[in-house]
Amino acid sequence: MKKIFGRPKSMTDKPFHYCPGCGHGIVHRLIGEVIDELGIQDRTIGVPPVGCAVIMYHYFNIDMTEAPHGRTPAVATGIKRVHPDKVVFTYQGDGDLAAIGTGEIIHAANRGERITTIFVNNTVYGMTGGQMAPTTLLSQKTTTTPLGRDARLIGYPIKISEMLAITDGSIYIERVAVNKPANIIKAKKAIKKAFQVQLEDMGFSMVEVLSQCPVNLGMTPQKAAEWIDNTLIKTYPLGVIKDKSGE
Amino acid sequence: MAEKVLMCGNGAVGEGAIQAGCRHYFGYPITPQNELTAYMAERLGELGGVFIQSESELAAINMVFGASAAGARAMTSSSSPGISLKQEGISYIAGAELPCVIVNVMRAGPGLGDITPSQADYFQAVKGGGHGDYRLITIGPASVQELYDWTARAFYLADKYRNPVMILGDGFLGQMMEPLEIRKIKELKLPPKTWALTGAKDRSANVIRTLMLKVGELEAHNKKIQNKYKRIEKELVEYETVLTDGADIILVAYGMCARICKESVFLLRKEGIKAGLIRPITLWPYPSAIIRKISNHVRYILTVEMSAGQMVEDVKLAVLGRCPVHFYGRMGGGVPTSEEIVNRIKELEAKGQKGTKKREYR
Ligand SMILES: Cc1ncc(C[n+]2csc(CCOP(=O)(O)OP(=O)(O)O)c2C)c(N)n1
Ligand code: SF4
Numbered sequence: 001m002k003k004i005f006g007r008p009k010s011m012t013d014k015p016f017h018y019c020p021g022c023g024h025g026i027v028h029r030l031i032g033e034v035i036d037e038l039g040i041q042d043r044t045i046g047v048p049p050v051g052c053a054v055i056m057y058h059y060f061n062i063d064m065t066e067a068p069h070g071r072t073p074a075v076a077t078g079i080k081r082v083h084p085d086k087v088v089f090t091y092q093g094d095g096d097l098a099a100i101g102t103g104e105i106i107h108a109a110n111r112g113e114r115i116t117t118i119f120v121n122n123t124v125y126g127m128t129g130g131q132m133a134p135t136t137l138l139s140q141k142t143t144t145t146p147l148g149r150d151a152r153l154i155g156y157p158i159k160i161s162e163m164l165a166i167t168d169g170s171i172y173i174e175r176v177a178v179n180k181p182a183n184i185i186k187a188k189k190a191i192k193k194a195f196q197v198q199l200e201d202m203g204f205s206m207v208e209v210l211s212q213c214p215v216n217l218g219m220t221p222q223k224a225a226e227w228i229d230n231t232l233i234k235t236y237p238l239g240v241i242k243d244k245s246g247e
Numbered sequence: 248m249a250e251k252v253l254m255c256g257n258g259a260v261g262e263g264a265i266q267a268g269c270r271h272y273f274g275y276p277i278t279p280q281n282e283l284t285a286y287m288a289e290r291l292g293e294l295g296g297v298f299i300q301s302e303s304e305l306a307a308i309n310m311v312f313g314a315s316a317a318g319a320r321a322m323t324s325s326s327s328p329g330i331s332l333k334q335e336g337i338s339y340i341a342g343a344e345l346p347c348v349i350v351n352v353m354r355a356g357p358g359l360g361d362i363t364p365s366q367a368d369y370f371q372a373v374k375g376g377g378h379g380d381y382r383l384i385t386i387g388p389a390s391v392q393e394l395y396d397w398t399a400r401a402f403y404l405a406d407k408y409r410n411p412v413m414i415l416g417d418g419f420l421g422q423m424m425e426p427l428e429i430r431k432i433k434e435l436k437l438p439p440k441t442w443a444l445t446g447a448k449d450r451s452a453n454v455i456r457t458l459m460l461k462v463g464e465l466e467a468h469n470k471k472i473q474n475k476y477k478r479i480e481k482e483l484v485e486y487e488t489v490l491t492d493g494a495d496i497i498l499v500a501y502g503m504c505a506r507i508c509k510e511s512v513f514l515l516r517k518e519g520i521k522a523g524l525i526r527p528i529t530l531w532p533y534p535s536a537i538i539r540k541i542s543n544h545v546r547y548i549l550t551v552e553m554s555a556g557q558m559v560e561d562v563k564l565a566v567l568g569r570c571p572v573h574f575y576g577r578m579g580g581g582v583p584t585s586e587e588i589v590n591r592i593k594e595l596e597a598k599g600q601k602g603t604k605k606r607e608y609r
């Protein structure tokens with residue numbers, strides 16, 4: 001019998017620890033497939049975040065190092081400058097990248113650091129139990145915005161991809177989602193392209209992935225997936241935000 | 248013959264790093280260590296190394312984290328407020344057992360303080376500084392030559408023990424000019440860095456982490472690094488003694504203060520007071536044993552620092568009450584003079600410390 005579907009060889013057979021319906025597992029798998037397809041498993045180095053994906057290194061057969069909360073792009077910069085011929089990617093949540101680590105990501109992008117960032121935006125801090133993230137929507141309820149996010153008190157959802165796109169060092173930035181098969185296919189294409197931009201030594205590339213955290217959104221996995229389509233993409237529209245790779 | 252040049256202490260640190268094969272430097276400007284940042288930019292430019300002026304100290308230390316994880320000899324430098332910011336990364340690097348060299352050219356604090364020399368970051372350097380149970384190998388050089396020699400050696404020690412090493416100087420040392428002999432660095436053999444991140448080619452994946460969630464795993468890891476610290480304490484202690492044989496009174500000081508104290512010892516000897524000096528060179532591991540030994544035979548010890556009194560606590564711990572330990576300190580940029588120290592001793596003599604009996608403890 002011919003095998004037509006299996007686990008990417010760049011991934012281990014450890015079962016994910018993520019909650020049912022969580023998007024992290026899907027994003028991991030897409031990264032694994034892309035690494036396989038590009039044939040770069042033996043020269044890819046990953047830097048997981050502090051957040052639900054902190055133990056991501058259990059799931060991949062590639063070299064990886066931890067980084068302090070938000071400093072992932074700085075750690076990746078150090079690695080990439082030592083090994084310019086290797087493929088270095090970071091994986092960050094919205095708390096990690098859009099709050100504590102805003103400085104590091106803006107400057108890595110602006111330096112045109114030859115790294116690829118996978119930015120998982122699920123609008124909450126998952127790991128620490130559902131607090132507000134900078135990406136939390138207006139009137140969205142979290143444990144630290146029990147009455148819903150109020151712009152007068154805590155400002156507006158931050159659009160990181162658009163912000164980073166204005167740095168000259170960023171080459172390719174796209175926002176995708178992993179809430180349904182059609183979007184997942186597009187997400188994989190974007191991730192692959194982001195890695196290719198690095199392989200061609202062009203500059204910084206990032207894919208923002210809208211992802212579901214059913215547990216902290218207080219929804220069923222199904223509802224969370226629908227919520228992305230009906231609500232989340234109104235604030236964070238999908239699509240290519242910047243692409244200078246053809247220039 | 249080795250090349251001899253006139254150089255400032257900050258430059259000497261940079262050249263020591265270059266000679267030790269450091270080709271990756273990440274830093275953020277702060278006085279009084281800016282000459283070092285500039286020196287690295289220039290030399291690494293010439294040599295085709297990597298120099299990044301980072302956006303912050305947080306980023307700089309984490310770039311060092313990445314570069315070290317990738318197997319390179321990496322360095323960062325800063326001064327007090329910047330070192331405070333680096334503590335997060337230092338704790339991670341120590342926890343992950345990664346080698347690197349961190350330079351602190353101390354200035355006076357707390358807070359923004361001022362840019363004058365100080366030794367007030369001693370606690371922060373030798374007691375941990377960041378969160379968790381860890382130690383930095385901490386070196387307190389006292390001359391431009393020593394800054395060069397010890398920075399070069401620091402890279403070797405960092406690799407040998409897989410531990411961050413801190414060069415702890417001060418603004419005075421960093422900026423003063425002295426003749427420097429650029430000696431060739433003799434590299435001793437080290438095991439290959441099989442743990443480094445180089446891409447999992449023809450081997451299983453390498454993972455660097457400090458998160459240990461399995462029951463007992465973190466405690467085992469902590470025990471392992473504590474055992475390493477014990478080994479370092481056994482193998483690495485270094486200090487200098489000046490006229491300690493038969494001395495009545497001992498001064499203990501490190502770095503710039505030790506140089507000043509050396510002169511005080513000679514002044515005191517001229518007046519018939521039998522003073523000597525112990526200068527710790529490794530500040531962690533601390534030369535407790537020699538201080539303990541000598542405390543059996545002297546009337547008292549005077550510790551001199553450019554701080555409100557930090558290392559004096561380690562002296563007291565070494566002495567454990569065998570003899571009185573006194574303190575003389577200047578802070579906020581004040582630098583003690585040799586005369587001030589002599590006067591402090593005379594004060595103590597007048598107060599009757601003279602009469603304290605010699606004791607023998609076993
Ligand atoms: C310096 C520091 N501050 C706070 C924390 C606690 N912390 C761990 S994960 C996290 C939030 C992660 O949220 P996000 O990046 O959105 O990732 P998610 O868990 O949602 O995937 C926080 C605040 C920490 N580990 N370190
Ligand atoms: S808390 Fe949210 S982000 Fe974290 S694993 Fe669960 S569903 Fe996923």
